[in-house]
Amino acid sequence: MAEARVFHLKTPISDEEIEKLRVGDILYITGIMVTARDEAHKKILETLEKGEKLPIDLHGLVLYHCGPVVRKRPDGTWEVVAAGPTTSMRMESVEAEFIEKTGVKVVVGKGGMGPRTAEAMKKHKAVYAVFTGGAGALAASRIKRVIDVYWLEELGIPEAVWVFEVEEFGPLVVTIDAQGNNFYEEQMAKVRERAEKVKEELLSKLEH
Amino acid sequence: MSxxxxxxxxxxxxxxxxxxxxIPEDVYNAIRKAYETEENPVAKTQLKAILEDMEVACKETRPxxxxxxxPYLWIEIGEEFPIKPLDVEEAFIAALRRATKEGYLRPNAVDPxxxxxxxxxxxxxxxWIHFEPKRGNxxxxxxxxxxxxxxxxxxxxxxxxxxxxENLYKGVIDAIVRAGPLPCPPVIVGVAIGAGADIVMSLAKKALLRPxxxxxxxxxxxxxxEELLEAINKLGIGPHGFGGKYTALDVKFEYAHRHPATFAIGIITSCWATRRGSIKISPDGSFQVLTRHLRREGDKCVIK
Known part of the structure; x- marks a missing residue:
């Protein structure tokens, strides 16, 4: 990748802003990010399935694949201690439907997502971006406050839906854009090709 | 005092x-060196974020x-150590519960x-605790x-x-390629040979303790x-899969004598955020943290 372009986005994010983005771009987000992992995806889709309203309108917002470490302050408000991304691929089977039904514009996680999600992102104008996996303390330092939390009792801390107000949350690297490009798929195809040569070289060292 | x-x-x-x-000293230094020598600009942004993360965690006492x-523990207990193994275990569990309750650790134990x-x-x-009896106190x-x-x-x-x-060399490369960005590279790779499945998986994990x-x-x-490290870093997966020179920070190899009919190979990786440490405790209650970490001193972070 060449030197990256940098974008600073504020929620709600529009389709026009999404269409400008390409894989390799770097984003910083200010506004509202909502967490959902495996169970929360299921919960949100079931709620919509039943024709009920979600506790928060997700149109134009940012979905974050994250199970944070949080603690309650003496005054009853929440402090986010660490909040890096979790592996996004676990949500591949439900993400396309999630994007279609909720209207989220940016999905943030780690490790990339598959062809169904990429297809849905092209169709519904959304992008997938990666936050540095493991950098949980750095992520927490960009979260200004917890606005709300849903299904905490039922799902527990890591799986609950947390609504974060964030400032300059990033750097995020776009790896799926709304044009159908999927950086990791292309990157890993090259890696697999290289791996054949690497293995040949390694085995030649064994023979003498 | 006892x-x-x-x-x-x-x-x-x-x-x-x-x-x-x-973060342990060796991991911090390896990431810093990777950041200073990486040329791929996106990989460099990831390494920079990792360094910033380590600083924030240290300064604000965050995970x-x-x-x-x-939590994995390898405990070496002297025969003359005044506290019995089960009490040592209970003391650790109590400390773990407290650190979790106070929000320093995420509750991660799920009943399947x-x-x-x-x-x-x-x-x-x-x-998960391994006890190893030792001479001494x-x-x-x-x-x-x-x-x-x-x-x-x-x-x-x-x-x-x-x-x-042959299977060992191929297997390591295949495992790293198959997982791609998922294990949060740059990783540390533990590899072991031995007689049985459990032996090699255990040794491969324990090998990750070595600096x-x-x-x-x-x-x-x-x-x-050395050969495996060089080969892995030619794959170009890089920090979080964004390419560059650093897919692994190191490879740690261990072996046990095998059975004539077997050649078991275990492979386990640890993410860039490898968190490990060692402590030595004496019967009088004095102790020494044997590993050095990025820790707060006043308003700065230093390795100590």
Whole structure:
């Protein structure tokens, strides 16, 4: 990748802003990010399935694949201690439907997502971006406050839906854009090709 | 003064915080060197974010990663150590519960049959503890908080002896390629050979305790480590899969004597956020953290 372009986005994010983005771009987000992992995806889709309203309108917002470490302050408000991304691929089977039904514009996680999600992102104008996996303390330092939390009792801390107000949350690297490009798929195809040569070289060292 | 169980719990509690919030010296230096020498601009942004994360975690006593992992312990207990093994275990569990309750660790112990998180990082067989009896009167505890994501490449290969090393070399590359960005590279790779499946998986994980840059004392084993490291870093997966020179920070090889008919190979990786530490505790209650970590001193972070 060449030197990256940098974008600073504020929620709600529009389709026009999404269409400008390409894989390799770097984003910083200010506004509202909502967490959902495996169970929360299921919960949100079931709620919509039943024709009920979600506790928060997700149109134009940012979905974050994250199970944070949080603690309650003496005054009853929440402090986010660490909040890096979790592996996004676990949500591949439900993400396309999630994007279609909720209207989220940016999905943030780690490790990339598959062809169904990429297809849905092209169709519904959304992008997938990666936050540095493991950098949980750095992520927490960009979260200004917890606005709300849903299904905490039922799902527990890591799986609950947390609504974060964030400032300059990033750097995020776009790896799926709304044009159908999927950086990791292309990157890993090259890696697999290289791996054949690497293995040949390694085995030649064994023979003498 | 002799060591009480309460005092031991307090020592463990502080040690847990050090390991969860202070990246080990060798990992910090390896990431810093990678950042300084990486040329791929996107890979460099990832390494920079990692360094910033380590600083924030240290300055604000936050966990380095929100996945504070599964606690693994390798405990060497002297026969004359005044506190009995089960009391040592209970003291550690109490300290672990306290650190979890205070929000330094995420509750990560999930009952698989009843789909219930215990809420305090303890559960059936968790923390996972190996006890090793030793001569003498000291206690040495090696602690690792092992992230879940970096278990993704874990591989067991039951090779035939004739194809052993070939399968080992191929298997390591395949495991790293298959997992791609999932284990949060740059990773540390543990590889082991032995008689049986459980032996090699255990040894591969324990090998991750050895510091980056230290070569195995056996020259053949050291050569395996070097050759695998060089090969992995030619793959170009790089930090979080964005390419560049650093897919692995090191490879740690270990072996046990095998059975004539078997050649088991175990492969386990640890993420860049490798959190591990060692502490030595004496019968009088004095102790020494044997590993150095990025820790706060005044308003700065220093390796100590």
């Amino acid at each position: 060591l009480s169980r309460e005092k031991l719990e307090e020592i463990f509690y502080n040690f847990i915080l050090t390991v969860a919030t202070g 380095i990663c929100q996945d504070t992992g599964t 049959l009843y789909a219930k998180n215990s809420g305090d990082n303890t559960g059936r067989f968790i923390p 000291e206690l040495k505890v090696n602690l690792m908080f092992k992230g879940g994501g970096s278990e993704a490449p874990s591989t067991l290969i039951m090779s035939t002896p004739l194809k052993g090393f 980056i840059g230290e070569r195995h004392p056996d020259p053949k084993a050291a050569k395996i480590e």
